[in-house]
Amino acid sequence: MTNFKIGFIGLGAMGWPMAGHLAKAGLLNCVWNRSSQKAQQFAAEFDVETTNSPAELAKRCQLVLICVAADNDLLAVIDAITPALQAGSIVVDHSTVAPATAQQIANRWVNDNIEFLDAPISGGVEGAKNGLLSIMAGGSNHTLQKLTPVFDCYAARVSHMGEVGNGQATKAVNQVLIAGVAEAVCEGLALAEQLDLPHEALLQVLQNGAAGSWFLDKRGATMLADDCDTGFKLELLVKDLRICRQMASDNNLTLPGVNRTLQDYLQCLAAGDGAQDISALIRLKREQLLIHD
């Protein structure tokens, strides 16, 4: 690893703390970010270099880590770095994109001795800040093992899910669960509000039985207080659910539950709650409860 120079592209809500952990461990050489002001702030805070373009970063580094928002952002970065990547380089994408996009990237480099891993993350902004993310990775397990010292800087757990694309496929399954669990919890708690059940006793008895979940545990009390500012943004969940639908459709599959929940989440966006945590769905549920059949 010592001869590897490492670059990080994408200093958003997740990328910034992840790259920060790498820098603090002395493993980060340079960064690039679409807004250069942010890159300069990061470089000043963590004493690493900025680059003028993704291509310059790719030229200088043998390991390129990427964490951007969506498929188009990722593909733009891939287009920019492709001519500059050296043979033997490794590119790891931590963004959440379609499995097909990941496979497309890997195929593009298959004859260039450039390796690609799709490695989406879960654990939220808290997980990134605490360096306790989960990584679900697709691609060469041998390469994945080699990168352990890097991932250890920001992840508590790395799971190898199979070939390239399987990391993103696993993330898609993860988002199917998250969207559906949130639906159930928000409808149940909106009902409990209408029934005037005492909040604290309610949350305790629900969480300690078969109705318990991460989402109820972490977001139950805040959503009952209508505090939905912190967490995973509704607009990102909608983006991810669209990936799930596309992936299902690519595989000739239908996701009836996802299709139904997506309708609800789109209504939340239409109501202006796109930048709120997904627990803001309880606002829609409060309205739905009052609509008569």
Next chain:
Amino acid sequence: MTNFKIGFIGLGAMGWPMAGHLAKAGLLNCVWNRSSQKAQQFAAEFDVETTNSPAELAKRCQLVLICVAADNDLLAVIDAITPALQAGSIVVDHSTVAPATAQQIANRWVNDNIEFLDAPISGGVEGAKNGLLSIMAGGSNHTLQKLTPVFDCYAARVSHMGEVGNGQATKAVNQVLIAGVAEAVCEGLALAEQLDLPHEALLQVLQNGAAGSWFLDKRGATMLADDCDTGFKLELLVKDLRICRQMASDNNLTLPGVNRTLQDYLQCLAAGDGAQDISALIRLKREQLLIHD
């Protein structure tokens, strides 16, 4: 408590182990069960007396505990014991029924100095066997506190939720969550099967992140092995979801998520899976995934 004689009505999958814990603690005087053979088996195993009717049990006891299947079963027991109950008696119902049924029972006795608590339970057959149930209770908190030595025999936690009916209302909310979480988990895991993701790595990475839940943790591995024999029966969940809908309707509310999941669960019953654990929903999800829009 020492001058209180205690009787237990309903020795089903839950009632038997609950009454068994009471008997082992030396707190149980007599039992009654619709099938008298079962009552005699219980009496022989735990060295307590049987009674010939609910009325005889009510005549002999100052605390009557009930755990039967549904509203009609409970109301039949209530009809039978009402003429026999002594003033100062307490009746506790551990069944899952409509909040309105609980209120109706309490109102019936309001001038007779007979107290009623609705105290549905969660934690499943395992919880009953291990004496670790959760009780969500409605009614007098003073009475509830008096009964602590009794509930301690089979419950790890007792939550006072407010007036009579609020125990059942809380249980209804609990079932809304359980039904919806199971929908999300079953659809997600059915998708993962189609994508050929490795089961063990998948369950681990899902459970350790924001997609985690009791249901995924306890039923994920078994349902991927199509083992759905043990747990909470689909036909009982359907009964409970009908209670949720009725309760919502009584309060002029609509539960769109419950209405949708109920359709799925009814299909599971139609497919002959009513006596299977609710994780058998994955069988329907496997079929739904293959239906094209």
